[in-house]
Amino acid sequence: MPGRIFEDDPSIAEDERLLRRIPRAWVVWDELGNATMSSAAFKDEELSVNIESVMARDGRPPADAIRNYPRYGLAAFTAAHARSLHQAVARDPLPEEPAHGVVYGPKKRGGIGGKLSDGAIWVVTPID
Amino acid sequence: MEYVLKRQEPVLLPRKRIYYSRGQAYTIEWQEFDKPLPAWFDPLMQGFVDLLTLPHDWNSYGAGAIDQNMVLSAMNLITGLLGPTSPVPRVVPLSSGGLQLEWHRKGIDLEVVFDRNEQPFFYCRNRVTGEDSEHELPEDSVLLRSIIGKLE
Numbered sequence: 001m002p003g004r005i006f007e008d009d010p011s012i013a014e015d016e017r018l019l020r021r022i023p024r025a026w027v028v029w030d031e032l033g034n035a036t037m038s039s040a041a042f043k044d045e046e047l048s049v050n051i052e053s054v055m056a057r058d059g060r061p062p063a064d065a066i067r068n069y070p071r072y073g074l075a076a077f078t079a080a081h082a083r084s085l086h087q088a089v090a091r092d093p094l095p096e097e098p099a100h101g102v103v104y105g106p107k108k109r110g111g112i113g114g115k116l117s118d119g120a121i122w123v124v125t126p127i128d
Numbered sequence: 129m130e131y132v133l134k135r136q137e138p139v140l141l142p143r144k145r146i147y148y149s150r151g152q153a154y155t156i157e158w159q160e161f162d163k164p165l166p167a168w169f170d171p172l173m174q175g176f177v178d179l180l181t182l183p184h185d186w187n188s189y190g191a192g193a194i195d196q197n198m199v200l201s202a203m204n205l206i207t208g209l210l211g212p213t214s215p216v217p218r219v220v221p222l223s224s225g226g227l228q229l230e231w232h233r234k235g236i237d238l239e240v241v242f243d244r245n246e247q248p249f250f251y252c253r254n255r256v257t258g259e260d261s262e263h264e265l266p267e268d269s270v271l272l273r274s275i276i277g278k279l280e
Contacts (some may be wrong), residue, residue, distance in 0.1 A: 021188050025178075027223050030232060039239060040220045046247055048189050069188050111251050111260050114237060 004046065006008040006104035010077040014080035018089070018103060019065050019123065022073040027126050035126050037075055037114035042110035042120070052076070054099035062123050064097075073126035081119035085112050099114065137164035138162075150181040152195050169207075175219030176203055179227055188207055191223040195244055198226045201240045207263065209273045220267070233279045240272065250275075 025042040050065045066072040067128040079089045095101045107113045140159040147258075154177045179194040206217070206229060217229035217240070226243030236237050240250040250272050253260035263271060 002235065023187050025186060026219050028220070028230060030152065036220075036227075036232070038220045038230060041223050044189070044223050072188070077266070107263065108246075109249075109262060111253060111262070114239070114251070114253065 002123075004014070006046070006102050008083065008092035009090045012079050012091070012093050012101070013053075014053065014078065014083070014090050016089075017052040017076045017100070018079060018082065018101060019022050019045070019052055019062055020049050020075045020077075021056075021066055021069055022126065023069075023100070024071060024126065027073060034123070035073065037117045038074075039111070039117050041075070041113075042116035043107045043108060043113040045104065045108075047087075048092075049101050049103055050097065050099045051101040052099075053113055054058040054091075054093075054101075058098065060099070062120060066124060071126065072124075073122060074124035075120040076123045077120040082116065085115055087112075087116075142215060145170070145173065147177040149174070150183075152181050154180065159225045159249065166210065166212045166214070168210055171216045171220065172206070172210075173203075175217075177219050179219060186221070187223055189223065192225055193219070194221050194227060195225040198242045201226055201248065202229065203239070205242075205269075206240065207247065209269060209276060211273075211277065211280075214276055215279050231276070231279050236264055236275070236279060238275060238279065 022037055022041050028036050028038050030036050052062055055064060066074050072094045082089050082103045087103050090102050090104060092100050092102045138161045139232055141162050142159055144157045146153060146210040147162060156173055176199050179199060182194055184192060213230060215233060217231050220228050220230055224243055229240040231238040235255045237255060242248045248265040249262055250265060251262045
């Protein structure tokens with residue numbers, strides 16, 4: 001729902017892992033054949049994520065975020081990493097996804113999307 | 129026997145390629161002087177066509193279709209900058225309906241971004257030194273061509 005404004009939520013710990021689904025269109029295969037994440041996956045001003053601790057509270061493993069999305073990868077980065085790039089991290093529970101959160105702030109310029117990608121790791125690596 | 133030498137003036141020839149993606153066919157037509165297509169041509173055009181056939185919600189976060197005008201804008205700009213032996217960029221969709229072209233080679237990350245309601249620009253980063261910069265297009269097309277040349 002673009003157009004909203006989110007404040008940073010200090011109750012979200014610095015080491016909280018934020019999970020982002022990565023469709024095939026955002027997977028870039030490097031020269032060695034390894035899957036990397038395009039910066040395009042991290043450029044939304046209102047970037048949707050799953051908050052891992054909320055999923056854990058509900059007994060859901062991280063991979064549950066892509067349960068309905070075959071062939072997707074799943075990326076994780078920390079709230080601290082997002083904040084280091086001047087992003088706000090906020091809770092935004094949805095009826096269909098209680099663990100939904102938002103990483104809010106401008107990302108299209110200054111290489112912010114790529115820097116978010118740099119700090120992300122694969123939780124579920126896509127296979128070519 | 130008497131030979132006659134006549135200089136043939138170069139003529140523009142109509143060319144056409146058809147690309148298939150997700151059960152749809154797209155035809156690309158243009159005119160150019162007779163010459164072989166560069167190696168990047170087909171994979172690049174296939175990348176563009178693959179964006180045009182992305183279904184609604186292709187990223188699972190509610191993204192809509194990619195703007196055909198953005199694709200045409202990117203197609204026209206980049207084909208004028210690539211040389212015969214340029215490496216092919218990856219064509220990547222944006223949630224906003226735009227797209228970006230990406231190269232990750234020789235320690236350089238290069239992204240050319242075409243987005244709705246924005247002037248195209250490119251972002252370049254040296255992965256070794258960490259230096260990065262951003263430039264507007266088409267103003268800095270010469271610089272972009274030069275950087276692409278270094279990726280070969």
